[in-house]
Amino acid sequence: MNFMKAISLHDKEFVPFLSEREIQEKIEALALQLNNEYADKKPIFLSVLNGAFLFTADLFKQITIEAEVCFIKLASYNGMTSSENVITSIGLAANIVDRHVIVLEDIIDTGKTLQHFLPQLAAHGPASVKIAVLLNKKEARQYQVDLDYTCFDIPNKFVVGYGLDYDGIGRNSKDIYQLK
Ligand code: XMP
Numbered sequence: 219m220n221f222m223k224a225i226s227l228h229d230k231e232f233v234p235f236l237s238e239r240e241i242q243e244k245i246e247a248l249a250l251q252l253n254n255e256y257a258d259k260k261p262i263f264l265s266v267l268n269g270a271f272l273f274t275a276d277l278f279k280q281i282t283i284e285a286e287v288c289f290i291k292l293a294s295y296n297g298m299t300s301s302e303n304v305i306t307s308i309g310l311a312a313n314i315v316d317r318h319v320i321v322l323e324d325i326i327d328t329g330k331t332l333q334h335f336l337p338q339l340a341a342h343g344p345a346s347v348k349i350a351v352l353l354n355k356k357e358a359r360q361y362q363v364d365l366d367y368t369c370f371d372i373p374n375k376f377v378v379g380y381g382l383d384y385d386g387i388g389r390n391s392k393d394i395y396q397l398k
């Protein structure tokens with residue numbers, strides 16, 4: 219795909235927003251920081267599927283300290299009013315008791331997903347939990363979540379690419395696009 223061009227996915231048009239190069243530079247800087255801060259901590263990276271899979275892979279390749287990675291899948295129902303509408307569809311397989319956990323998320327929007335998940339995670343008895351996100355839609359926040367590492371603060375507009383999808387497609391773009 220040519221990053222300078224708009225792309226069409228289903229019925230919508232998307233315009234270039236963050237290039238592969240900008241994304242990879244931020245991830246490299248984050249990896250450096252984590253390699254320093256977690257040097258003797260043997261952290262576990264906990265990646266939230268599906269969206270964070272590319273972010274996780276690119277970051278983890280640049281982690282040079284002893285570290286583990288595992289995955290969970292969280293899903294939220296759309297169009298329901300209940301605040302209990304975030305479900306865990308693939309649970310936590312790793313033992314995180316007394317371990318330093320770094321949660322990896324592709325994007326934080328309202329904050330609902332993480333606000334529901336973090337207490338569940340805390341109940342497993344980790345030594346510490348920090349949150350690293352690729353994209354932060356600050357203005358969209360409805361549920362307070364403290365982020366420890368943010369690669370990009372972005373406006374409240376729908377984005378796709380680099381793991382993020384529009385109705386199932388667009389995840390396999392190296393760059394990130396914004397709804398036109
Ligand atoms: P909350 O509101 O729980 O949302 O913080 C987090 C989840 O919502 C999805 N999301 C997006 N997915 N483009 C996407 O492809 C977006 O612009 C977008 N905004 C939110 C995503 O699954 C994320 O984990």
Ligand code: MG
Binds near residue numbers: 324
């Ligand atoms: Mg996600």
